[in-house]
Structure formats: structure tokens, C-alpha cells
Amino acid sequence: MQTSSGSSAPRQELIATPAAPAAIGPYSQAVAVDLGATRRLLFCSGQIPLDPATGELVGESAGEQARRALENLEAVCAAAGGSLAEAVRLTIYMTDLGRFGEVNEVYGSFFPADPPARVTVEVSGLPRGALVEIDAVVALG
Numbered sequence: 001m002q003t004s005s006g007s008s009a010p011r012q013e014l015i016a017t018p019a020a021p022a023a024i025g026p027y028s029q030a031v032a033v034d035l036g037a038t039r040r041l042l043f044c045s046g047q048i049p050l051d052p053a054t055g056e057l058v059g060e061s062a063g064e065q066a067r068r069a070l071e072n073l074e075a076v077c078a079a080a081g082g083s084l085a086e087a088v089r090l091t092i093y094m095t096d097l098g099r100f101g102e103v104n105e106v107y108g109s110f111f112p113a114d115p116p117a118r119v120t121v122e123v124s125g126l127p128r129g130a131l132v133e134i135d136a137v138v139a140l141g
Helices: 062-079 097-110
Strands: 012-015 030-036 039-047 087-094 117-122 132-140
Touching: 030 062, 039 062, 062 087, 062 097, 062 132, 087 097, 097 117
Parallel strands: 087 117
Antiparallel strands: 012 030, 030 039, 039 132, 087 132
């Protein structure tokens, strides 16, 4: 973890955990921003369905891939001292919105009550040929 601080800039902490796939580019798994009074916002980079141990894409269906992406986000949240249940907004990127139903079913199992705000968009492609990528903003503390 790295931190930065300035006289007027909010304190930032880079979050990294081996329990989620390593970044496959020049970015952090997440960045936590100190809002003061023990409140922090966690900005999680998009997670595709990679197995953290092997770095291989897992899941044949969009639903299976969504589950792995959400599990990876949960690991990043845990590394920051929080939980995905504290998420305030998620963005789901899909290569085929025709598969939205199976992704929505898995998503609902992670947020059975009081789900966060969400945006779902269809994209022409995702890294490594994934069907799903999910990012999150989480209120910690």
C-alpha cells in the first residue's frame, strides 16, 4: 500500500491484495480516499473474472463470470478493511446485454437487501475476452 498526502488534497491509499487478480496494466486494484472523521471512499478498478491464483479467465457463462468478478471485488474491499456490502455504486460492463438476466440473478445474491446504485452498459469487448467486468465505489467506515 502506498499513501500520499498534501496540504489540501485528501489522503489516498493504494489498495492491493493477492486475494484478487493482480492488475494487468498500469493501475491499482483500488484507491481509498480519506474523507475525514473515519470515513473513506474506496474506488475499485474493474474486475474481470480472473482466478487470483492462476490469472486465468474462469466461467463459461456471463453469470459465472459475474460471480467471479464480484468475488474479486469482495477481496479488494476486504483488503481495504471493508465489504462489498458497503458499495454505493457498481458499474457492470457486458459484451452481450442479452445475458443480463443471468448476471442480474448473481448480482442479486450478493446484494439481497438494500442494493447499491448500478449502471449496466454493453461494450464491444473486454480484456482477455471476458463477457463481464464490474467496478465499484464503496463507502468505508
